[in-house]
Amino acid sequence: MFALAKYDKAREIPLSEPVKLALAAHLRRFPAVDITLPWDVPTGKPTTVRRVVTSMWGHAIAANDCNRNYWKTALKHRKVPRGRYENGMHELRHFFASTLIDQGESIKAVAEWLGHTDPSFTLATYAHLMPNGTARTKTVIEGLYGRRDTHSGPAGPATAQTAE
Structure with a gap:
């Protein structure tokens, strides 16, 4: 049906x-x-x-027939491990989501693509895949300052005072 x-x-x-x-x-x-x-x-x-x-x-x-008769058979022929939860059809969904996140797609957009009604569920499921905050933050700030003279900050030339 x-x-x-x-x-x-x-x-x-x-x-x-x-x-x-x-x-x-x-x-x-x-x-x-x-x-x-x-x-x-x-x-x-x-x-x-x-x-x-x-x-x-x-x-x-039928979904179960597809997994059992087609997907698992293809994995077997390619000598890919195929357990109950390992490399199942649902893994394609996780691959899709993780690829979107890796490429910088927003959690809101990923949630919409996956059909999640609440992006917080998507975030909780895939938070471990989010880019490293420290490295990303440094890159963002370096990009901001990299657009200006290397000795200037957002307010103009930097001044440093040193104790003698």
């Missing part, structure tokens, strides 16, 4: 240009397939949805 994702939330995910190009290439090779299943409950109203990813027989893939 078809249903909304966790917590009954519909999500729109904006795609970057390289992802759009990869998706277009995939769709040229494997065209989307219309699949009709009941909505929300097994006896629900039949609903047709165009699926981009299907089984080799053109059927919908």
